[in-house]
Amino acid sequence: MNDKPNELTRVHSFILLVALLTHSIATVAAGSTAVQELLKGFTATPDSSVASFQPLLIDSIGNYSLGFVRVDQSQLALAVIHIPSHEQLWVAGNGVLTKWSSQTQLLFNGSLVIYNEQTGVVWSSHTDGERVRLSNMSNLLIEIGSLTIWQSFDFPYNTLMEGQNFTSDMTLVSSNGLYSMKLGLDFIGFYAKFVANSDPGLLYFQHNPMEAKAQVMKDAGPIRVILSSDGFLGMYQNGTAPVDVQPFSSFQQPGTGNRRVRLEPDGNLIGYYWARSSWLVDFKQISDQCDLPSSCGPYGMCQRGKGCSCLDNRTSYTSGRCDTEEISASIDNLCLKKYRIMRRVGVELPNKEIKAYTIMSSLEKCERACEDNCTCWGVTYSNTSGYCYNIDYPIQTLVEVLDDTKMGYFKVSKSTKKDNTSIKLWVGLGFLCGIISLVLVIGGVILHKKESRGVKGYVEEDGVNGGVGPYKNLGSASFKSIELSVK
Numbered sequence: 001m002n003d004k005p006n007e008l009t010r011v012h013s014f015i016l017l018v019a020l021l022t023h024s025i026a027t028v029a030a031g032s033t034a035v036q037e038l039l040k041g042f043t044a045t046p047d048s049s050v051a052s053f054q055p056l057l058i059d060s061i062g063n064y065s066l067g068f069v070r071v072d073q074s075q076l077a078l079a080v081i082h083i084p085s086h087e088q089l090w091v092a093g094n095g096v097l098t099k100w101s102s103q104t105q106l107l108f109n110g111s112l113v114i115y116n117e118q119t120g121v122v123w124s125s126h127t128d129g130e131r132v133r134l135s136n137m138s139n140l141l142i143e144i145g146s147l148t149i150w151q152s153f154d155f156p157y158n159t160l161m162e163g164q165n166f167t168s169d170m171t172l173v174s175s176n177g178l179y180s181m182k183l184g185l186d187f188i189g190f191y192a193k194f195v196a197n198s199d200p201g202l203l204y205f206q207h208n209p210m211e212a213k214a215q216v217m218k219d220a221g222p223i224r225v226i227l228s229s230d231g232f233l234g235m236y237q238n239g240t241a242p243v244d245v246q247p248f249s250s251f252q253q254p255g256t257g258n259r260r261v262r263l264e265p266d267g268n269l270i271g272y273y274w275a276r277s278s279w280l281v282d283f284k285q286i287s288d289q290c291d292l293p294s295s296c297g298p299y300g301m302c303q304r305g306k307g308c309s310c311l312d313n314r315t316s317y318t319s320g321r322c323d324t325e326e327i328s329a330s331i332d333n334l335c336l337k338k339y340r341i342m343r344r345v346g347v348e349l350p351n352k353e354i355k356a357y358t359i360m361s362s363l364e365k366c367e368r369a370c371e372d373n374c375t376c377w378g379v380t381y382s383n384t385s386g387y388c389y390n391i392d393y394p395i396q397t398l399v400e401v402l403d404d405t406k407m408g409y410f411k412v413s414k415s416t417k418k419d420n421t422s423i424k425l426w427v428g429l430g431f432l433c434g435i436i437s438l439v440l441v442i443g444g445v446i447l448h449k450k451e452s453r454g455v456k457g458y459v460e461e462d463g464v465n466g467g468v469g470p471y472k473n474l475g476s477a478s479f480k481s482i483e484l485s486v487k
């Protein structure tokens with residue numbers, strides 16, 4: 001290839017031409033390819049000229065569209081979006097499915113399938129339907145005649161639309177995968193995954209029904225939640241009267257199809273109202289920022305009505321976070337006692353009402369129970385009540401209280417600093433080795449040159465590579481660790 005520059009430029013201009021052509025086709029086709037129903041035999045391939053969204057299907061009013069979403073340039077997701085705002089309302093398989101490439105295909109053969117030539121079926125609706133349609137409420141439907149046999153509303157992502165039933169076998173997941181919402185026997189539960197492989201995770205907020213008009217019965221079956229077009233989040237059991245109503249600001253304002261709720265990346269459930277050109281916040285499940293599980297990030301401190309600061313009073317929050325050390329380091333560091341202790345007076349856990357505690361007669365006892373426990377990251381203690389709360393996940397944000405009898409004890413993992421210095425040491429050693437081998441090699445080469453002139457090229461290359469190799473490897477390893485500690 002290197003010695004054929006002409007051919008290369010020809011290939012380039014050909015690619016450019018094809019790109020230009022497909023781009024103009026795509027621009028023309030954007031409206032016309034997005035049809036109102038997909039029938040058996042339909043296929044579509046991601047268009048290389050599309051930068052963010054490639055529509056495939058639209059609803060009858062033109063508010064919503066199903067299409068390919070381009071993620072990080074090279075990845076593909078299948079999503080239903082709200083056209084005017086580009087908000088993603090539903091995502092197949094809750095995220096990225098495969099590569100954005102001509103080897104990827106969406107097909108409908110009774111099942112809606114995302115297929116990749118290399119990896120096979122990546123996602124499928126596992127149905128045998130006749131037709132795919134998008135309802136005017138953004139529900140993706142697979143139908144036989146007028147019968148719906150599959151709907152995207154049964155597989156929610158992070159959003160609930162009006163009229164969508166949220167039942168006890170469903171989960172909403174925030175886009176960062178950290179938070180989830182699930183129904184309990186008689187409450188809406190919000191969970192955080194601060195520790196990997198913990199399911200469903202830490203319960204950080206719980207909404208219990210008011211039971212104003214009806215009561216939750218023990219034997220009357222599971223509850224469900226529906227966003228009503230009258231502007232409230234209703235909880236129902238088996239009757240038509242809600243057991244709980246959480247009204248939005250737009251309560252009883254006319255107009256259907258204008259509301260949605262979404263579990264946000266900060267763990268809050270937010271309601272939105274479409275005001276013709278933008279979404280207005282209509283409802284917040286957790287009204288005070290400080291009651292969110294990690295409003296100021298790891299090792300942060302939330303001051304009601306003021307904002308964020310840090311648990312460590314020597315650290316300022318100006319950089320937008322408090323954890324300067326690698327706190328996501330593995331739990332092994334706690335077992336190996338690679339941590340230091342930080343204490344703070346006047347703090348408590350957010351939503352401590354729903355958290356388990358033991359009663360201890362003193363702060364020392366409360367701390368000691370945590371000290372030797374590999375899964376304990378810290379405690380908070382109240383000197384008046386004796387309540388000792390164990391924190392069995394990496395420390396997140398605590399709430400400041402003007403009460404000196406409430407205090408916290410926190411472990412701060414030390415891993416990164418040590419790793420950094422040891423890597424520097426290894427890099428240094430590698431560098432030294434490199435120089436020594438270089439000297440040896442040069443020496444060898446000179447000797448060789450004196451003895452036999454025939455094999456010099458081979459010796460030179462081999463020797464130099466052997467000396468620089470480990471230095472290079474260590475160099476990239478330390479680069480990785482620098483990247484990690486910057487994050």
Ligand SMILES: *[C@@H]1O[C@H](CO)[C@@H](O)[C@H](O)[C@H]1NC(C)=O
Pocket residue numbers: 109110111113115121127128
């Ligand atoms: C549809 O195509 C996929 C992928 O080729 C295949 O696995 C599936 O069995 C097909 N479904 C039907 C109903 O033909």
Ligand SMILES: *[C@@H]1O[C@H](CO)[C@@H](O)[C@H](O)[C@H]1NC(C)=O
Pocket residue numbers: 061135136137
């Ligand atoms: C949306 O669809 C429903 C039936 O599925 C219909 O009753 C309603 O009028 C439609 N809304 C609009 C604005 O077209």
Ligand SMILES: *[C@@H]1O[C@H](CO)[C@@H](O)[C@H](O)[C@H]1NC(C)=O
Pocket residue numbers: 153163164165
């Ligand atoms: C929600 O549940 C109700 C009652 O079971 C049902 O009548 C309605 O069709 C469901 N709506 C959707 C969109 O599934």
Ligand SMILES: *[C@@H]1O[C@H](CO)[C@@H](O)[C@H](O)[C@H]1NC(C)=O
Pocket residue numbers: 217219220221238239
């Ligand atoms: C609804 O709850 C009542 C008790 O409150 C019960 O008698 C009834 O059988 C329940 N209906 C269903 C369909 O579960």
Ligand SMILES: *[C@@H]1O[C@H](CO)[C@@H](O)[C@H](O)[C@H]1NC(C)=O
Pocket residue numbers: 061062063082084257258274276
């Ligand atoms: C849907 O489309 C109608 C008609 O264009 C518009 O009045 C309404 O605001 C749209 N709704 C949403 C949620 O975009």
Ligand SMILES: *[C@@H]1O[C@H](CO)[C@@H](O)[C@H](O)[C@H]1NC(C)=O
Pocket residue numbers: 313314343344345
């Ligand atoms: C930080 O906290 C420690 C212990 O609580 C205290 O002794 C120190 O005075 C505080 N420093 C500042 C700058 O507030």
Ligand SMILES: *[C@@H]1O[C@H](CO)[C@@H](O)[C@H](O)[C@H]1NC(C)=O
Pocket residue numbers: 373374375376390391392
């Ligand atoms: C360690 O703490 C966890 C909770 O953080 C607790 O479940 C466990 O029993 C404790 N282990 C010991 C040995 O105390």
Ligand SMILES: *[C@@H]1O[C@H](CO)[C@@H](O)[C@H](O)[C@H]1NC(C)=O
Pocket residue numbers: 383404405
């Ligand atoms: C906790 O309470 C005990 C007894 O009430 C008291 O002696 C002690 O000083 C208190 N400690 C703190 C840190 O407030």
